Amino acid sequence: VQLQASGGGLVQAGGSLRLSCAASGRTFSSRSMGWFRQAPGKEREFVTAISWSGGTTYYADSVKGRFTISRDNAKNTMYLQMNSLKPEDTAVYYCAARPAAVVARTPVDYDYWGQGTQVTVSS
Numbered sequence: 001v002q003l004q005a006s007g008g009g010l011v012q013a014g015g016s017l018r019l020s021c022a023a024s025g026r027t028f029s030s031r032s033m034g035w036f037r038q039a040p041g042k043e044r045e046f047v048t049a050i051s052w053s054g055g056t057t058y059y060a061d062s063v064k065g066r067f068t069i070s071r072d073n074a075k076n077t078m079y080l081q082m083n084s085l086k087p088e089d090t091a092v093y094y095c096a097a098r099p100a101a102v103v104a105r106t107p108v109d110y111d112y113w114g115q116g117t118q119v120t121v122s123s
Contacts, residue, residue: 001025001112005095008117011085015121019080021095021114029073032103034110035080037091037119044094048080049103058103063089085121092116 007019021033034049048069049058057069068081078095096110104110 001027001031001097003095003097003112003114005093005114005117007080008093008119010120010122013085013087013121013123015085016081016083017085017119019082019093019095019117019119021078021080023076023078023097025076028076028097030101031097031099032101033071033078034096034098034103034105035069035078035093036096036107037089037093038116039091042091044107046105046107047093049105050078051103052101056103058105082119085119087121087123090119090121092118 002024004022030052032051035047036044037047038044046060050069054071066084071078094116095114097112098110
């Protein structure tokens with residue numbers, strides 16, 4: 001599976017962005033997916049994850065109520081709608097896939113990673 005993240009950019013606090021993660025490969029629909037982020041000088045942290053069917057989602061407390069993860073298996077694409085963005089959301093955002101249908105929150109549970117897309121929120 002190859003993953004390509006896109007949609008990052010510069011936005012003012014309170015604004016919105018929509019990230020996309022396009023996947024190649026025939027096993028996309030059988031894999032759970034996730035978004036992680038990494039700010040300068042910090043460890044990669046969990047943001048949100050979605051099961052293969054889209055029926056189960058997990059969110060980090062810091063983004064709950066502001067971010068929404070979704071997927072379209074017919075298009076082999078996952079999305080992250082980010083609303084009410086804050087300066088502390090600034091980071092490189094990575095999409096990831098794991099070889100299982102159930103979701104997970106730790107990076108070691110994911111075996112495929114996209115290249116990352118920069119999100120910068122100005123105050």
